[in-house]
Amino acid sequence: MIKLFIVGMPGAGKSYLGKILAEFLNCIHMDTDEMVEKRTGQSIPTIFKKHGESHFRKLEEEALWECVSIKKDMICSTGGGIVEKDENRAVLQKFPTIYIKKTVDELLKNLRSDQDNRPLLKGNSADKLEQLFLRRQSLFETFPSIKIPKEILEFKDITCLLYEIAEKTTFGHQMQEKRIEGIHPVEIKPLMAKKQLQDSEYVITSETVHAIYTSFFKEDNYLVLPDGELSKSRDNLYKVWQFLINKAVSREEVITGFGGGTITDITGFASSTFKRGTVFDFVPTTLLAQIDAALGGKNAINVEGIKNVCGTFAFPKCVYIDPLIVFSTEKSEIENGLIEGLKVALLVHEDVDILDSQLKLAKIILEKPNLHAMNRFIQQAVQDKMKIVNSDPFEKSGRKFLNLGHSYGHVYESTFNIPHGKAVALGMLKMLREKTDPIIKDYCVFFERIVKKQLDTLNTHWNDDMQKRLLNDKKNTKDHIVFIDLETPGKPFKVVVKKSDMQ
Ligand SMILES: NC(=O)c1ccc[n+]([C@@H]2O[C@H](COP(=O)([O-])OP(=O)(O)OC[C@H]3O[C@@H](n4cnc5c(N)ncnc54)[C@H](O)[C@@H]3O)[C@@H](O)[C@H]2O)c1
Ligand SMILES: [Zn+2]
Incomplete structure (x- = not known):
């Protein structure tokens, strides 16, 4: 089950991030402030005025317990003061919890329009906010922190944030893994790419993928090739072989192709010919590579302008598919993958329900993409x-x-x-x-x-x-x-x- 708690100062963007992540991960969004208001039928300033802060904190604690016990996938944005109580922090420590870190100036900028709803900031808000910040900062710091890179998050930002959250908390452990056996195995699990790369011995990748996912790489065990079809050239094949020779790669060591179909194609070809065949695996990063190019052991390069004219049949040790990583690609790359995925569905299934379901998922992915739909589409397309x-x-x-x-x-x-x-x-x-x-x-x-x-x-x-x-x-x-x-x-x-x- 997915659970993630978000803590931070008022104005840090907890509700915004919570809503966005909930939608993206197909979870419900719970907001402890909103829950208290809904339950009492009163606004937070009114509760403070009529019953005092301690009464509000009690209601807030109850809301937190409700979030903890709910048996649904859930993202929770907590109230700014929730961390002040030891018991609350102890509960939050048991779950993946992240702190959105912001400076007082950044918080003030965000809060200017919303002061009336923030009872603790009434009056001289800059001073009050600073005091609150000083009081709570060390408590927030007991949780791993993230920075929200910009005001409006795009899919690529959400993707990178989720990898960061997964690295700093146990959030990624909550994702379910699917393993498909066959001529080579395939493992599908959101958020697995970083860990997989860090376990890799040697990696072949492309410029864009390397630039976005720099933190996935260990030092000095990888080779970066140009983006796109250009990478599948005789010169680049030679470069991969040189890299493997310079690293004195043995036949038993594993070479990982981390990129789109062009990278998996050249990595498979170079590995299967190096020393008459070394072990390789793939962490494909485009939808097309995940559901098509990286599957099935066909590897090739282009020669004399002829696509895929020289290549091998050689099967990867395993293909590790992380459906999250495709969200940093262009929409056109997603469309390419959807088309090939639907093509395979039409070839394989007579069952109207499966065909309908794949088409519905493709429409969702095109119109309102989310990780849940992507994961389901990929699982089916890979099996097909x-x-x-x-x-x-x-x-x-x-x-x-x-x-x-x-x-x-x-x-x-x-x-x-x-x-x-x-x-x-x-x-x-x-x-x-x-x-x-x-x-x-x-x-x-x-x-x-x-x-x-x-x-x-x-x-x-x-x-x-x-x-x-x-x-x-x-x-x-x-x-x-x-x-x-x-x-x-x-x-x-x-x-x-x-x-x-x-x-
Ligand atoms: N071997 C097979 O069975 C098989 C099957 C189908 C296609 N293919 C081959 O696959 C290739 C096409 O693969 P493709 O469509 O993945 O193209 P690609 O590898 O060229 O990737 C497209 C672009 O997206 C970038 N990119 C990749 N992952 C990214 C990510 N996560 N975020 C941001 N950018 C990212 C790449 O750097 C590249 O610029 C062709 O060469 C085709 O011949 C092979
Ligand atoms: Zn094709």
């Missing part, structure tokens, strides 16, 4: 992809179904420079949008929403250049193009067309 991979690890038959939407998708991607995920959505629309199955129709509506700006591409005149690209797609055999189609959800089939018939 692993089901296909486990039944055909070396892509001899059924794994080829994963190419749904990709034959046309690759043409759109290379002709119009459309991001891979969106191009695949267009490719799926090209194959599926005339279908009458209601679930397929629902999925197509969602794909259309994501590619709204590129939808016209589907009406572009199919020219010779596009035909050439379609015929030369590397997924084809020498003489045939293999399209993947769906009869109904969960029932994919191959359409094999002779190239000579299409020329």
Whole structure:
């Protein structure tokens, strides 16, 4: 069960942070001040005036006990004076509790508009606040502290704050872990990335990931590559090998790929060829890498401008998925992952409830993202992809179904420079949008929403250049193009067309 208590001075932003975290983590938000007001039907200034501070403190303590005993996931913003009582502090010490640290000046700035509701600050508020601060500071300091980086928190800020909270308290222990067995195991647990990285022996990562998560790295055991597709080059492969040689990495030591699909691809390739195969694992950091690229043991680099043309099949020791970490990526990266995740759902499931649920989660993630929905979507999508991979690890038959939407998708991607995920959505629309199955129709509506700006591409005149690209797609055999189609959800089939018939 999730429980987190927030303490701090009046004006520190306890309610704001509590509300935001509760929404993000799908917990209820409890605020001891609000609870007291609701129970008594009186405002806090009125309770102070009529019954005195000690009566208020008693009510406040009762509210705290209610928060402690409630059997629901909960984030609690406490009243500023709650720490003054020894018993309250003793209770809070038993739970993950964080102190929002602010200077008196910062607090005053926040409080200026709200003095009427703060009975202890009536009169000369600057002096009073300073006195309160001096009285309570050492009590607050008995809890680990965080600083809120700015007034309005974005997803990236919330992500970094949660890692900090998890490092300083036992908050992360409350997250549930899911382990999926198969050709390689996968572990999924929010907030696990930092610990996993700190346990890693050698890490390959990319610039942006390193810049955001600098504190995850130990000194001197990692290599930073450029962001994006550029990292999957012959030169960078050579750099990884050099790094491993300089570090005298042995075959038994583990090399960790920490980044998006480009980083997991090159790390897998470099590791599987270094000393004819060293052990590697992945901590993927984009949604696409978590539910697709890092799963299933296909590793590759690009050569002569041809994507994934040189690579290996080699399986990671384990893939560690932390659904929180994807919240620092751009929205377009999340969209890419959602599309591939929904594609796999359509391939694997006949069960309408599961298909519906994945689509609903994808909509939530797109409109009002939260960790709970992301975690659930990822768990299902990973199981779906692993089901296909486990039944055909070396892509001899059924794994080829994963190419749904990709034959046309690759043409759109290379002709119009459309991001891979969106191009695949267009490719799926090209194959599926005339279908009458209601679930397929629902999925197509969602794909259309994501590619709204590129939808016209589907009406572009199919020219010779596009035909050439379609015929030369590397997924084809020498003489045939293999399209993947769906009869109904969960029932994919191959359409094999002779190239000579299409020329
Ligand atoms: N091996 C396979 O089976 C397989 C399957 C699908 C795709 N792929 C490969 O995956 C690659 C695409 O992967 P991708 O979509 O993850 O792209 P990516 O690796 O290029 O990552 C996208 C961008 O996001 C940044 N980033 C990554 N994690 C971040 C985080 N947590 N916060 C902020 N920024 C972050 C990266 O630095 C990069 O700039 C392609 O090269 C594709 O060929 C491989
Ligand atoms: Zn793809």
